Amino acid sequence: MSENNKKQLEQQLWNIANTLRGKMDADEFRDYILGFIFYKYLSEKMELYANKILTEDGLTYHDIDETTEEGQEYLEAIKEEAVHSLGYFLKPSELFSEMAKKGNSDNKEEGASNFILDELTQVLKHIEQSTMGTESEDDFNKLFEDLDLTSTKLGRTEAAKNELIAKVLGHLDKIDFKLEETEADVLGDAYEYLIGQFASGAGKKAGEFYTPQEVSKVLAKLVTTGKTKLKSVYDPTCGSGSLLLRVAKEVQEVSKFYGQELNRTTYNLARMNMILHDVHFQKFDIRQDDTLEHPQHLGQEFEAIVANPPFSAQWSANPLHMSDDRFSQYGKLAPGSKADFAFVQHMVHHLAENGTMALVLPHGALFRGGAEGHIRQYLIEDRNYLDAVIGLPANIFYGTSIPTCILVLKKCREQADNILFINASQHYGKEKTQNYLRVEDIEKIISTYRERYPENKYSYVAPLSEVKENGYNLNIPRYVDTFAEEEATDLQEIANSLFELEEEMQQTDSIIAGFCEELGITKPF
Structure with missing residues (x-):
């Protein structure tokens, strides 16, 4: 698909999303529009799959009469194969196109009705029920729970709610997602675009589910350096799953995706995002719970780990964690008021010997003392895991303007006698009130990291002895001269x-x- 057509699709979807704007907050109508796009995707995928099976019989999925015995036999056979291959099942009458047609019907015959809310609710439940007792059950369980079709925010009366939902389905039904074009991830790209649009309008809440695409690219390129295939990639605070999917774009293949997310709604979004990007249900394992308090992937190691944890979040810092293998060797826990280094410790524990991890932290994590200073020293002096520190521009994350940094850690470092410092804080573009990393800014960060070359006022390769002299304080101006001389007057x-x-x-x-x-x-x- 051309860039023009792609932009056109993105604009079409955003225009449809705006039919719900004014009715509710951005993060609420996000759940409806993304949920319906997902339902349409599942329907079209189901129809394409069923049509392929029925080719030999000279039939299409819509030709099957669900009221006959022969039709039921066809459906049972198709369901068995679909649940195994796709992970779910939809009958012809349950497809998105049928619901959209019924909701927007002008049929005035006696007994005809275009009221679809109750039937639509049942269809969404049936999708989940079709997976019960199968391998895909966990991946589809309660996926549509945020699509509350009884909400008064959709309208004061049932008729008003029905009219709005039917209108949204009707508009979406006119868009061709081109799922038969296997090489073009049109819908996946459009879905990512919408997630980004919602994030930019959601203010502080955006940080719960979205990492700006440019930052995702940097993290993905860092952890895939020197790799063409990955056995596994893990994000302990995966949000909508966009960061995991970004890593996949940097290599030929990722065998399996792993993630954990605390927020239930965002967890549902992550699973939808995986499926929409054609990641088979057997190739991802996304769990919902508190990563620090209730980790869901203990005992597993991952080749690539990426994360944008909530900045300086509170956590229990319960002394019982000192017997947890993730934290016990450090001798100290991250403070309860700032969980930044608790996430670092958690990720290091899960990092494979040949792996690379990269995460975003607030700039203060580089130099704060106390327990955090102790943990930094242990990671550098005792383990020598820290590979690079990258300073990012301020105001590039939605909902906060604070300066941030990226830490890159590896258990087996090629350059074991030094740490690379990059000051990219002054290299960015500006759009309205938001800063962003331009293509040239990303390329400069990545090439500097991979080549490890020093550049005046931008990068410096610091011997471990120098870091030790600085008391394991990683504040970038200590290593990269950021002083800008004023012109002589x-x-x-x-x-x-x-x-x-x-x-x-x-x-x-x-x-x-x-x-x-x-x-x-x-x-x-």
Whole structure:
């Protein structure tokens, strides 16, 4: 698909999303529009799959009569294969196109109705029920729970709610997602675009589910350096799953995706996002719970780990965690008021010997003392895991303007006697009130990391001895000179300018005095 057509699709979807704007908050109508796009995707995937099975019989899925015995036999056979291959099942009458057609029907025959809310609710439940007792049950369980079709925010009356939902389905039904074009991830890209649009309008809440695409690219390129395939990639605070999917775009293949997310709604979004990007249900394992308090992937190691944890979040810092293998060897826990290094410890524990991890932290994590200083020292002096520190521009994350950084850690480092420091804080573009990393900014960060070369006022390769001398304080200005000299002031040039200005003012005064004399009025000076 051309870039033009892609942009057109994104705009179409955003316009449809705006039919719900004004009815509810951005994060609420996000759940409806993304949920319906997902339902349409599942329907079209189901129809394509069923049509392929029925080719030999010269039938299409819509040809099957669900009221006959023969039709039921067809459906049972198709269901068995679909649940195994796709992970779910939909009958022809339950497809998105049928619901959209019924909701927008002008049929005025006796008994005909375009009321679809109850039937639509049942269809969404049936999708989940079709997976019960199968391998895909966990991946589809309660996926549509945020689509509350009884909400008064959709309208005061049932008729008003029905009219709005039918209108949204009707608009979506006119869009061709081109799922048969296997090489073009049109819908996946459009879904990512919408998630980003909702994030930009959701303020502080955006940080719960979305990492700006440019930052995702940097993290993904860092952890895939030197790799063409990955056995596994893990995100302990996976949000909508966009960061995991971004990693997959940097390599030929990712065998399996792993993630954990605390927020239930965002967890549902992550699972939808995986399926929409055609990641088979057997290739991802996304869990819902508190990563630090109730980790769901203990005992597993991952080749690539990426994360954008909530900045300086509170956590229990319960002394019982000192017997937890993730934290016990450090001798101290991250403070309860700032969980930043608790996430670092958790990720290091899950990192494979040949793996790389990269995570975003607030800039203060580089130099705060106490337990955090102790953990930093242990990671560098005792383990020598820290590979690079990258300073990012301020105001590039939705909902916060604080400066941030990226830490890159590896258990088996190629350059074991130094740490690379990059100051990318002054390299960015600006759009309205938000800063962002441009293509050239991303390329400069990645090439500098991969080549590990020093550059005046941008990067520095610090010997471990120097880091030790600095008390394991990683504040970037200690290593990269950020001082910008002001241009020398030419005092004679300024004096000349003032003299010329004085002459111009005298000439102007003379002209004004002449006008005043002609008019017979007093001069204003």
